[in-house]
Amino acid sequence: MAVVETASVTRRVELGRSHVRLRLRAERIARESLPGQFVNVRCTPLAFSRKVFEDWDTFLRQRRAGGTGATRTLLMRPFAVYRRWKEGPEKGQFEVLFKVVGRGTAALAQKQPGEEVEVLGPLGKGFDLDWCRRLSTAVVVAGGVGLAPLYPLVEFLRSRDVHTIVIVGVISEHDVPIEVADSRVTLSFVATRPDLTITAKEFERLGCEVGVVALEGDKGYTGLPTEVFDRFLHWSDGGARGEAGVFTCGPWAMMREVARHAAEHDVRCEVLLEERMGCGVGACMACACRIRAANGEVVRKRICVDGPVFDGSEVVWDEG
């Protein structure tokens, strides 16, 4: 069940030119969120709301004087749960990883350790973990910050000993949304370009193979993540490796291609869709996507409660 928590910021890291990862202390969400679920974050405080009823007179006086701060954002903003800790020294904390793209993310990016934000979650239905558990190989394709919701998934897959390959597509080396190391890494599945200079140590620690593919620049492999992905699927065709699964989150066109290639190779693919949202709980119907039902009928589903994870073969991709 979703819960509203007042979360304090415990860590803030800027990554590259435009990404921020923010660590928040929120016990319930850290403990209860499942891979693929998201939270709604209030990026700026509400000017018209107060928390403490006892302090009502002071609050009202302030509000009337316009002294409670302007409301710069109205809607909460949805963010995937990136890292979360259920035990250990970081227990009770989770992270969001985001790119600054607008008013909400810009405000949230300013939050410093010690500050508080209101968070609602966990929301939505995550990945099909019963299926994940049965896999022997998983290919995870992330477009930029689409990587965020895939971390808990990879964590789960690795805890079940699923051989996992992560491909991250970025615009340039300045836009890598994860903390990287300088050392070189060889990726066996990239037959033509075995050297990649960027390695995502955070994912590698989970024991998976990670390749970062940049669209621009001269370091490492340049191109689209789907190109690498395609090679992997060809490469994996011959092997009797047991069931394989594909997971993706990122730009619409990338997810569409990943889903299409997976279908061509008869591999099931789960996609995590994102959309501008209103309420986050299924009431406003703003975040719709088109899904082909079993009977062939196309219906609009709500990404916030019916998703955000859908079967790639059920998504109607022709409407961007």
Next chain:
Amino acid sequence: MKDEPEVKVGVDLAGLKLATPILVASGTYGWGTEFGEIEGFSGAAIGAMVLKGTTLEPRQGNRTPRIVETAGGAGILNAIGLQNPGVEYVINHYLPRLKDAKAKVIANVAGATVEEYGKVTERLAGHERIDAVEVNVSCPNVKRGGMHFGADAKVCAKVVRRCRKGTTKPLIVKLSPNVTDVRAIARAAVEAGADILTVANTVLGTAIDIHTRKPILGSVSGGLSGPAIKPIALQKVLEVADLVRDEGLDTPIIASGGIMTAEDALEFMIAGARAFAIGTVLFADFNAPERIMEEMKKLLVELELADVNEIVGTLERE
């Protein structure tokens, strides 16, 4: 905290008795159960919930994006396009879930033809859980039906007359602010049989992405809601309240448009509304019904009023 004197907050809208003057507006409260999925959410302060707009057949609604926030968080533009599974599905799947809801339940009816409005009204009003029907002649987000029916007094009257034939339960007509003279439409609606008027709906608007030079909303235009439209809605309420008074009618008005606080709500009630709907604020603050109720009680004590009805239509003018 010291004991506060009890303030009466119940209202009577043409026989539709509500425990509080707070309604949750159509389209912002889904089918009445979604917000209940949030731990700690309380709908106790809600006098009536207005369900999502319902048509005879299922409608898939508009393409995405369907929502965008406007400058400074002053409002949101939405263009859902009346997505709903059709009246039979609503009756079979959604209304049974509201069996134990304490709030009154108001259906919101839309259609592409006058006849469709009538049929949907009959089906929904015939259900025991439905306490009143709101006729949506003001949705700006559909090509056929909606605002088209609320922009012309004669067309509006036709729709309302047809719906009136379909039920003896209280009939509410939700008016559009996107008209030259809201009084003409209001008068037509009342003459055609409306018991209650909701004033108003969202204000037509749009937003453009300068980089792609495309409209941000999938359907180009949408309806603006939130604090940005409060002065517009307040003006419309005042105009309709004046009309109701001047013509000796007794039609209650439900105010709707940008209400975030009890102060906002009381402005509308002073202008002449007997109840008010909240919508956009729910997305920003789930506790809005409880919060506004509590704020309202305190404000009424401060204003030395024992009953919320005492403030209705008390605007002082020279």
